[in-house]
Amino acid sequence: MGISEQYDRGRDFxxxxxxxxxxxxxxxxxxxxxxxxxxxxxxxxxxxxxxxKDGLMRGLFFGLAGIGLSMTYSILxxxxxxxxxxxxxxxxxxxxxxxxxxxxxxxxxxxxxLALVGADGSVFGAQLGIGVASTPLAVFAGVVxxxxxxxxxxxxxxRVVYKxxxxxxxxxxLITSIGVAFVLRYLIQFIFxxxxxxVTDSGAIPSVAVPAxxxxxxxxxxxxTLLVVSAGLxxxxxxxLQRTRLxxxxxxxxxxxxxxxxxxxxxxxxxxxxxxxxAALTGxxxxxxxxxxxxxxxxxxxxxxxxxxxxxxxxxxxxVYGAILGGLVVGLTWSLAIVWIPSGLARAAAFLLxxxxxxxxxxxxxxxxxxx
Amino acid sequence: xxADAEGDAEAGNDLPSPLDTLWGQDATKLGLLxxxxxxxxxxxxxxxxYGVRQQLNSIGLLLFYIAVFAMLALALNLHxxxxxxxxxxxxxxxxxxxxxxxVLSKPAALSEPAAGSVGGFGLPLWVGIIxxxxxxxxxxxxxxLPALRLRADYFAIVTVGLSEIVxxxxxxxxxxxxxxxxxxxxxxxxxxxxxxxxxxDQLLTVFGLTEPYADFVxxxxxxxxxxxxxxxxxxxxxxxxxxxxxxxxxxxxxxxxGNSPFGRVxxxxxxxxxxxxxxxxxxxxxxxxxxxxxxxxxxLGGILFYAEQGAITPNTFRPxxxxxxxxxxxxxxxxxxxxxxxxxAIFAAFLFRGPLFLKNVIEDIFEIDAVxxxxxxxxxxxxxxxxxxxxxxxxxxLAQLQLVIMGTVLIYLMHNRPEGLLGHRKEPATxxxxxxxxxxxxxxxxxxxxxxxxxxxxxxxxx
Numbered sequence: 001m002g003i004s005e006q007y008d009r010g011r012d013f014x015x016x017x018x019x020x021x022x023x024x025x026x027x028x029x030x031x032x033x034x035x036x037x038x039x040x041x042x043x044x045x046x047x048x049x050x051x052x053k054d055g056l057m058r059g060l061f062f063g064l065a066g067i068g069l070s071m072t073y074s075i076l077x078x079x080x081x082x083x084x085x086x087x088x089x090x091x092x093x094x095x096x097x098x099x100x101x102x103x104x105x106x107x108x109x110x111x112x113x114l115a116l117v118g119a120d121g122s123v124f125g126a127q128l129g130i131g132v133a134s135t136p137l138a139v140f141a142g143v144v145x146x147x148x149x150x151x152x153x154x155x156x157x158x159r160v161v162y163k164x165x166x167x168x169x170x171x172x173x174l175i176t177s178i179g180v181a182f183v184l185r186y187l188i189q190f191i192f193x194x195x196x197x198x199v200t201d202s203g204a205i206p207s208v209a210v211p212a213x214x215x216x217x218x219x220x221x222x223x224x225t226l227l228v229v230s231a232g233l234x235x236x237x238x239x240x241l242q243r244t245r246l247x248x249x250x251x252x253x254x255x256x257x258x259x260x261x262x263x264x265x266x267x268x269x270x271x272x273x274x275x276x277x278x279a280a281l282t283g284x285x286x287x288x289x290x291x292x293x294x295x296x297x298x299x300x301x302x303x304x305x306x307x308x309x310x311x312x313x314x315x316x317x318x319x320v321y322g323a324i325l326g327g328l329v330v331g332l333t334w335s336l337a338i339v340w341i342p343s344g345l346a347r348a349a350a351f352l353l354x355x356x357x358x359x360x361x362x363x364x365x366x367x368x369x370x371x372x
Numbered sequence: 373x374x375a376d377a378e379g380d381a382e383a384g385n386d387l388p389s390p391l392d393t394l395w396g397q398d399a400t401k402l403g404l405l406x407x408x409x410x411x412x413x414x415x416x417x418x419x420x421x422y423g424v425r426q427q428l429n430s431i432g433l434l435l436f437y438i439a440v441f442a443m444l445a446l447a448l449n450l451h452x453x454x455x456x457x458x459x460x461x462x463x464x465x466x467x468x469x470x471x472x473x474x475v476l477s478k479p480a481a482l483s484e485p486a487a488g489s490v491g492g493f494g495l496p497l498w499v500g501i502i503x504x505x506x507x508x509x510x511x512x513x514x515x516x517l518p519a520l521r522l523r524a525d526y527f528a529i530v531t532v533g534l535s536e537i538v539x540x541x542x543x544x545x546x547x548x549x550x551x552x553x554x555x556x557x558x559x560x561x562x563x564x565x566x567x568x569x570x571x572x573d574q575l576l577t578v579f580g581l582t583e584p585y586a587d588f589v590x591x592x593x594x595x596x597x598x599x600x601x602x603x604x605x606x607x608x609x610x611x612x613x614x615x616x617x618x619x620x621x622x623x624x625x626x627x628x629x630g631n632s633p634f635g636r637v638x639x640x641x642x643x644x645x646x647x648x649x650x651x652x653x654x655x656x657x658x659x660x661x662x663x664x665x666x667x668x669x670x671x672l673g674g675i676l677f678y679a680e681q682g683a684i685t686p687n688t689f690r691p692x693x694x695x696x697x698x699x700x701x702x703x704x705x706x707x708x709x710x711x712x713x714x715x716x717a718i719f720a721a722f723l724f725r726g727p728l729f730l731k732n733v734i735e736d737i738f739e740i741d742a743v744x745x746x747x748x749x750x751x752x753x754x755x756x757x758x759x760x761x762x763x764x765x766x767x768x769x770l771a772q773l774q775l776v777i778m779g780t781v782l783i784y785l786m787h788n789r790p791e792g793l794l795g796h797r798k799e800p801a802t803x804x805x806x807x808x809x810x811x812x813x814x815x816x817x818x819x820x821x822x823x824x825x826x827x828x829x830x831x832x833x834x835x
Contacts, residue, residue, distance in 0.1 A: 079525045112747035119745040161783055168790075171458060171524055175702065176786040178695055182779030186772050191746045194772075306536060309529050344544040351533040358526055359518045 020360050034339060043339055046215030051335045057223055057292060059311075059331025060230040063324035064285035065304070066311040067237065068278030074254040074318025075274045076162070078173035083282065084305030085184035086150050088298065090283025091290040092117060092192055094146030095199055101138035102128040117296065118197055125199035125294075132225050132291070133206050143229070143287055150283025153184075154275045166271075181302070189298040196297040199290060226292045233281060234324055241320060246273055254318045307334065307347070310354030316363055330354070398710040399623075405714060406438060409721040416729065420736050425598045425605055432608035434725055439615035440677045441724065442716025445700040446622045446709060447669035453707035454630060455662045456642035458524040461515070462697050464535025465508045465667045466674025467542060467689040473497075473504035473675050474565045474684065481556040490549045490558040490565060497574050501675055508671020509664040511538075516663040520656055532691055542686035564685030571679045572607050572614070611680050618676060619713070622669065627709050629665070638662050692775075699723065699782050705792030714793060723781065727774035734767050742768035 037043040069083045095117045100106075103114040103123065113122035132139050161180055165172060200222070207220035241247035249270050252260040261267050289304070290296045311330045315322025330350050337349035413434055417427045444462060451457040474492065477500030481491020495503075519530045541547065542559050549558030559565070576582045586603070593602025629635050637658050640648040649655050678684050696719070703723075704715020734740065742764040743749050749765035752758035766773065785792065 079529065112745075112751060116745060116747045119747060122745075161787075165787060172786055172790055174525060174528065175698070176783055178698070179779040179782030179786065182695070182782070183776050184779075186775040186779070189772050190769055190776070193745055306529075306533055310533070313526070313529065342544055342546045344546070345540055348537045348540040351537050355519075355530050355533055358522060358530055362522060362526060 023356060023360065030340065037339065044214050046212035046217055048339070049212045049217040051338060052332070053217060053219065053223070055332035055335030056328065057226055057331070058334055059328035060226060061285055061289045061292070061327070062304075062308050062311040062331050063327025064230045064233060064288070065282050066308045066315070066323035066327050067234070067320050068282040069308055070312045070315070070317055070320060070323040071250075071274050071278045073312065075250065075271065076166070076173070078170040078177065079309070081174060081177045081305065082157070082181035082184055083308065084301035084303075085181050085188070086154060086279060086282045086301065087286035087289070087304060088188055088301035089153055089184065090146040090150040090286030091296055091300065092188060093149035094142035094283070094287035095290065095296060097145040098130060098135070098138045098142035099123065099125075099128065101141055102130050102135040116192055117199065119193035120195060121197070124197065126201040126203070129201045129204060130199060131201050131205050132221050134201060134204050139291065143284055146283040146287035147280040148283075150279045150286070151276050154279035155272065158271075158275050185299060185302060192298060194298060196295055198294055199296045200294045202294050222292050226288050229284065229288055233284065237277070237281070237320060240277070246270070250274060307350050310350055313354055314357050402710060402713050402717070405717055406435075409438070409717060410434065413721075413729070416733060420733060424596045428598070428605050428609060430729075432605070432612045434721060435612035436608070436615060437720035437724055438717045439612060439619045440673060441697065441700045441720045442619050442713040443615070443622050443676065444670060444673040444697040445704060445712040445716040446626050447666045447673055448697050448701050449706060449709060449712040450626055450629070450662060450666040450669070452701065453712070454635060454638040454642060455659055456524070457659065457663055458528040459531045459663075459666070460528045460691065460694050460698065461531030461535035462670050462694040463689040463691055464531070464538040465512060465670035466677065466693070467535075467538050467686070468511045469504040469508040469671025469674040470678045470684055471542060471559060471565070472507035472671075473500040473679065474567055475557055475559070476500035476503045477569055478565070479568060484556060490560050491556045493555055493557065497569050497571060501672070504675045505668045505672045508674070509668030512664045512667025513660060515667070516660045520659050520663075532694070535689070535691060535694065539686050539689050542689075562686065564683055566683045567679065567681065569679075572611050575614070608680075615676055623709060623713060630709060634658070634661075696724065696778075699778055702782065702785055702790075702792050705794035708794040711792055711794030723774070723778050727770045727777065731767055731770040740764045740767055
């Protein structure tokens with residue numbers, strides 16, 4: 001194939017799809033600029049490594065929390081705006097248990113303060129020495145409770161709020177979920193108070209310094225935990241969807257609900273399991289995020305909801321692998337954007353990416369392969 | 373509501389008495405609703421032994437919120453109720469509006485201003501307001517141009533995402549201050565902008581009424597026994613009245629838009645975009661125009677909301693305020709302008725101001741000494757079945773619980789009355805009713821001629 005032919009093809013593409021062409025060109029330019037920055041030393045390679053690692057962590061969380069959103073989006077056909085507050089619920093309920101166990105059931109601090117995760121600054125996580133290495137049992141119990149309590153909450157909400165209006169349009173359900181989000185968020189604030197608290201003993205987390213070219217990248221145990229837990233859960237979900245009857249039924253329902261019902265799939269039961277799996281992953285993700293991040297406050301989940309939406313849309317709604325991949329892309333964008341733009345706008349870059357993907361490829365990266 | 377409609381229909385058979393005709397006007401009902409709400413607040417204030425000053429303050433604030441929420445709900449109604457565009461980025465348009473006004477109209481700073489303060493371009497306020505409205509509607513076009521081909525739920529996510537991007541940009545310290553053509557201007561970053569202009573004062577100056585107004589206020593203040601410095605009280609009342617005038621303009625404008633051929637196309641798009649297209653209408657153009665008008669009105673709503681507040685910060689424009697407007701619209705009934713105003717008024721009076729007022733009432737009647745945390749509040753209930761600390765804590769935290777109440781109301785509405793109070797009046801896209809009239813044809817024509825197509829559906833749809 002001659003050069004002129006290639007040139008013609010390039011020109012055709014440019015004319016046929018100018019937006020996508022512009023995006024590709026911009027991506028290439030940014031990549032070259034990154035190489036230049038690293039070569040000149042404007043950005044150190046170790047600095048870049050830290051950003052990369054942060055982005056990966058954040059991306060894993062977005063992916064894990066996004067799976068639940070993606071599943072309810074495709075199986076129940078609505079964008080659940082209360083998903084973020086399920087994350088907050090997981091974080092708070094898990095931390096309640098972690099605090100109580102780490103506080104020796106009231107031996108080290110007032111049990112009431114422990115149960116309220118140190119509302120009003122009565123107890124701090126550092127005081128209790130909370131960490132995967134220092135209080136493994138408390139953290140493990142926290143993870144489990146975060147998952148279970150979120151499942152119970154989600155099933156309760158589904159039973160009371162969504163089930164009676166399941167046959168209505170997606171928009172009706174969306175608006176309803178905004179109401180649910182308000183109720184959850186401000187009840188959490190009502191109970192746990194408005195303060196922002198540190199929940200881990202950040203000084204006591206074991207870490208290793210991995211040498212990079214011109215410095216080191218520190219990796220601590222909480223990051224490894226987040227990685228292991230998310231990867232494990234994602235893998236587990238993969239087997240569930242591919243190997244079990246339930247997984248098959250879920251995929252069938254996501255593809256075509258009417259057809260699934262005709263085939264004799266008990267749709268209502270599949271819906272229940274969708275909530276169970278989605279909420280469990282969401283609750284655990286919330287707890288793991290707080291453990292990694294070290295801070296906990298009442299509207300955390302809401303702040304994280306939009307990037308999770310971005311991840312889900314990016315990956316293609318209904319696609320579990322898409323959500324994971326989308327999460328990683330959003331997380332990395334959020335972190336790496338700092339190389340080019342002011343840090344305050346990094347979040348904006350992640351949203352912008354989502355909008356651009358919606359415009360260019362509204363069906364997502366994993367288009368046409370829903371839930372598979 | 374159905375009772376009203378029936379009243380209209382009956383009035384159509386006999387000769388309508390002037391009183392009935394007056395009652396038939398939506399504006400009359402809305403006026404009565406607002407008067408009723410104010411009366412309710414005054415009565416409650418009287419029971420609390422509020423002084424005249426406190427009463428006037430409370431009424432001023434109430435009218436202010438009624439006006440702004442009704443205006444924003446009307447603007448949203450053009451997007452959602454008429455055109456079916458699911459816009460949840462209202463906060464972004466409001467922010468663009470007021471920030472543009474602020475930058476244009478803040479006093480010019482030609483030399484480096486003191487740390488922490490930013491200048492503006494020093495243009496007259498009216499130029500700033502027009503600029504703000506234009507900026508908001510241009511921003512609306514920027515959103516609408518690419519986003520219109522998206523599904524409703526994607527469109528929602530794009531709009532809320534963009535409103536957050538606006539907030540992040542306003543928060544960003546790089547844009548905090550800078551120099552453009554010699555003027556030191558900026559967005560103020562996280563600390564926001566101080567709005568050193570006073571709309572009411574400027575308006576009075578324009579009409580040359582500053583002196584008479586001051587005398588009038590002093591005189592009235594003395595008569596009512598308000599005490600020293602009555603001006604702020606009357607200023608806020610004056611501003612609230614000004615906003616009610618703006619609200620009237622919004623209402624008239626949107627009502628006329630809705631009944632115009634342009635509005636009919638919008639309603640047709642809402643019902644069935646494909647069919648509208650097949651009739652040769654360039655639906656995208658109509659949608660963009662409608663979105664720009666609505667966005668501009670939201671910008672104006674934002675400007676009027678915050679112009680008198682003295683300062684603005686980016687975090688005021690969290691998506692929360694968007695959802696407030698949505699609750700107002702859904703409460704009143706999407707698709708009906710009268711419903712939008714009604715929803716705005718009811719939301720402002722009972723969901724937005726109500727709980728705080730109730731808190732004051734309760735705290736005034738009972739001596740409440742609330743504890744600081746939920747733990748201390750629930751403890752006595754568990755140990756000695758003493759609910760009082762929990763009740764006190766609840767009252768003390770009504771400001772937060774108010775949002776729980778709003779959420780519950782929203783869920784309740786979506787379950788039991790998704791069309792809102794006046795949603796059954798949703799105007800059909802046709803100029804004649806498509807459903808079979810269940811009353812005599814005569815009645816229908818009568819209702820049509822005096823009230824437009826919305827009245828007809830109102831008569832048929834009994835709950």
